[in-house]
Amino acid sequence: MTDSKMPVSRRKFLATTALGAAAAATxxxxxxxxxxxxxxxxxxxxxxxxxxxxxxSGQQGRLGATLAIExxxxxxxxKALGGAKLxxxxxxxxxxxxxxTAEVEKMNSAGVSAIVGGYASSICLAVSQxxxxxxxxYLVDVGVAxxxxxxxxxxxxxxxxxxxxxxxxxxxxxxxxxxxxxxxxKTVMIVHEDSLFGSxxxxxxxxxxxxxxxxxxxxxAHPTPTRDFNNVVLKIKAQNPDIVxxxxxxxxxxLLARTMQQQHVRPKGIYSVLGGAASSxxxxxxxxxxxxxxxxxxxxxxxxxxKALALKKKVEAKGQFFTYEVYLNYSCVQxxxxxxxxxxxxxxxxIIAALASSTFAGHIMPYGxxxxxxxxxxxxxxxxxxxxxNDIKVILPxxxxxxxxxxxxxx
Numbered sequence: 001m002t003d004s005k006m007p008v009s010r011r012k013f014l015a016t017t018a019l020g021a022a023a024a025a026t027x028x029x030x031x032x033x034x035x036x037x038x039x040x041x042x043x044x045x046x047x048x049x050x051x052x053x054x055x056x057s058g059q060q061g062r063l064g065a066t067l068a069i070e071x072x073x074x075x076x077x078x079k080a081l082g083g084a085k086l087x088x089x090x091x092x093x094x095x096x097x098x099x100x101t102a103e104v105e106k107m108n109s110a111g112v113s114a115i116v117g118g119y120a121s122s123i124c125l126a127v128s129q130x131x132x133x134x135x136x137x138y139l140v141d142v143g144v145a146x147x148x149x150x151x152x153x154x155x156x157x158x159x160x161x162x163x164x165x166x167x168x169x170x171x172x173x174x175x176x177x178x179x180x181x182x183x184x185x186k187t188v189m190i191v192h193e194d195s196l197f198g199s200x201x202x203x204x205x206x207x208x209x210x211x212x213x214x215x216x217x218x219x220x221a222h223p224t225p226t227r228d229f230n231n232v233v234l235k236i237k238a239q240n241p242d243i244v245x246x247x248x249x250x251x252x253x254x255l256l257a258r259t260m261q262q263q264h265v266r267p268k269g270i271y272s273v274l275g276g277a278a279s280s281x282x283x284x285x286x287x288x289x290x291x292x293x294x295x296x297x298x299x300x301x302x303x304x305x306x307k308a309l310a311l312k313k314k315v316e317a318k319g320q321f322f323t324y325e326v327y328l329n330y331s332c333v334q335x336x337x338x339x340x341x342x343x344x345x346x347x348x349x350x351i352i353a354a355l356a357s358s359t360f361a362g363h364i365m366p367y368g369x370x371x372x373x374x375x376x377x378x379x380x381x382x383x384x385x386x387x388x389x390n391d392i393k394v395i396l397p398x399x400x401x402x403x404x405x406x407x408x409x410x411x
Contacts, residue, residue, distance in 0.1 A: 039082030042346045044069065044336065045107040045115035046088045048329075049123060052095025053225045056250055057119050057276075057325050061141055062090065064329030065116055067314065072337050080344040086337065093118070097126035104130040113346040114139065114339075116332040119325065120249075121145035121197040128156040137339075137351045139332045142299070142325060144274060145196045149375035155348075157355050157372055159332050160299055161380040163197070163274065167204035170273045170297035173384050173396050174243075175212040177295075181407050185242035185268050188214045191232060191256060193248040194221040201247040201273055217241050226252050229259040236260065242268045246275050253277035257290040268408035272296040279385045279392055282321040291387045293409040295395070299324035300383035301364055303394055303402050308364035327364055335360050335370065366400050 046065045048058035069086045077083040089112050091103035100123040107115060114137040118124035124143030131138040132153045140148055140158040144166060149158050161169075178185050190205055192198035202219050209216055217239045220232055233256070236244060244267050246256055253276040260266075270293070272278035278296035301308040301322070311330060312322040320326075335358065340346065343354035360370040368379035384396035386405055393403030 039077060039084030040346075041085045041087040042078060042081065042340060043087045043089050043110060043112040044333070045091060045103075045110075045112040045117075046329075047091040047093055047100060047103050047107070047115055047117040047127065048119055049093040049095040049099070051092055052099075053251070054095040054120055054249060057142075057323075058093070058095070060320070060323045060325035061117055061119050061329045063315070063318075063320060064326035064331075065141075065333050067311070067326075068330040068333035068337075072333070078337060078340045080341045081346065084340075084346070086333070091117075093123050093127070095120070095123075097122050099123075100127040101130045103127075104134075104136070108134045108136060112136070113348060114336050114351055116336060117141050117329060118143050120195070121148065121200070122195050124148050125196065128153055131155055135348050135352070137336075137348055137355060139336060139355070141328045141332050143197075145200050147196070153375065154356075155352055156375045157377070158375060159335060159370075159377050159380065160328055161382055162376060163201050163204065165380075166297060166382045167201055167208065167273060169382050170271075170384075171205070171208045171212055173297060174214075174271055176396075177405050177407050180405075183213075184408050186213070186215060187217050187239075187241045188243045188245055189217050189236055189239060189241040190219040190245045191236075191248070192219070192221055192246070193224045193226075193252060195224060197274070198247045205245060205247075205273065214243075222248070222252065224249055224252060226255070229256045230263075232256065233259045233263050233265055236267075237263060237265050240267075244270050245273055246270070246278070247273050248276050250276040250280065250283075254283055254287065254290075257283075257294070258287055261287075261290040266409065266411070270294045270409075272298070274298055278387075280321065280323055281392065282323065284387055284390070284392060285321075288390060293387060293406060295384060295386045295405065295407070297382050297384050299328055300366070300385055300394060301327050302366045302400055304400050305364050307362075311364060331363065331365060334362060338362070366397070 048061040050058040073085045077085045093100035116139045121143040132155045144163040146162040146164045192202040275296045277283040279298045284291045315322045338360045339354035343350040358370045371378045394401045395405040
């Protein structure tokens with residue numbers, strides 16, 4: 001550099017420095033504006049039991065959440081936050097409440113803006129309590145125990161229906177199906193897993209089924225995991241109920257249904273309430289004979305919705321099954337993204353406020369507009385399905401059914 005050029009360069013430097021100082025004093029520094037326009041990533045906790053007894057359902061839930069995150073990011077991120085991308089912070093609840101609580105601590109330290117997932121009611125109950133200590137928004141994916149949302153936790157929101165709504169709907173629909181068939185079923189046996197989920201469902205069924213003319217012969221509880229259902233099925237065989245109602249997680253449901261098939265126990269109907277495998281393409285593909293004609297009242301997607309069918313195709317192209325864990329978690333992430341857009345902030349308090357006032361209607365499930373009352377989405381509703389013609393069909397509600405129920409089961 002020559003001496004003749006030095007004064008010019010120095011003047012430019014001083015002028016630039018002065019402009020920078022003035023801009024800083026008025027809060028209009030150029031570089032931070034550019035950074036704001038780009039949008040810092042929003043950390044989102046994605047918490048599921050991906051190891052242990054509930055690992056299959058947990059992995060399916062993680063799949064649904066990450067697919068939604070990928071779609072949102074590919075579409076430009078959170079536009080109200082300058083195109084901020086969602087940054088998933090993955091956690092493994094290890095199929096236990098303590099595991100879920102430990103992951104909340106890690107996620108809080110990592111600075112997540114919200115958490116989705118949990119799957120099992122017992123995990124969701126613990127996670128919601130732990131997250132409330134940090135005013136951390138928590139969106140429940142599947143956990144159906146009503147106690148999750150009846151404790152007044154302002155941070156906790158459940159997208160799907162709880163088992164109070166599901167059990168009431170299931171019993172009303174069972175009575176309607178039975179009435180339409182000429183009331184061939186009068187007696188019931190209930191087989192349920194013994195945690196918060198299964199015990200809660202069984203309690204509701206015992207209270208409400210007799211009001212619809214059904215006699216409950218026996219209610220049988222079992223732990224998760226359970227590796228042998230021979231004794232349970234022998235009890236069913238001995239009492240010969242018209243209907244068997246299972247309420248359990250995937251592995252136990254499959255084993256129960258297969259054991260009934262092997263022991264040639266064929267009631268007039270297997271009618272599940274939140275059956276862990278009853279509305280499952282995996283179960284249908286692997287054990288089609290055991291799955292045939294099983295009915296279920298459960299979470300389900302809207303078979304008329306093009307977006308739901310496109311997601312199903314995408315999941316199956318990955319070699320995975322389109323299970324309720326997938327589309328519930330996909331929906332939960334979409335709901336969080338909507339709250340981020342409307343709140344225009346990744347601040348936890350603002351996300352909670354945006355969720356509390358949500359009217360989100362971009363559903364792939366047969367729901368009305370989202371409306372949270374004390375943390376429960378009043379727009380959520382279950383559906384009844386039945387395995388027919390080697391497929392899973394919707395039989396109720398009639399508004400979006402694509403088949404009629406077959407009951408009693410053919411011999």
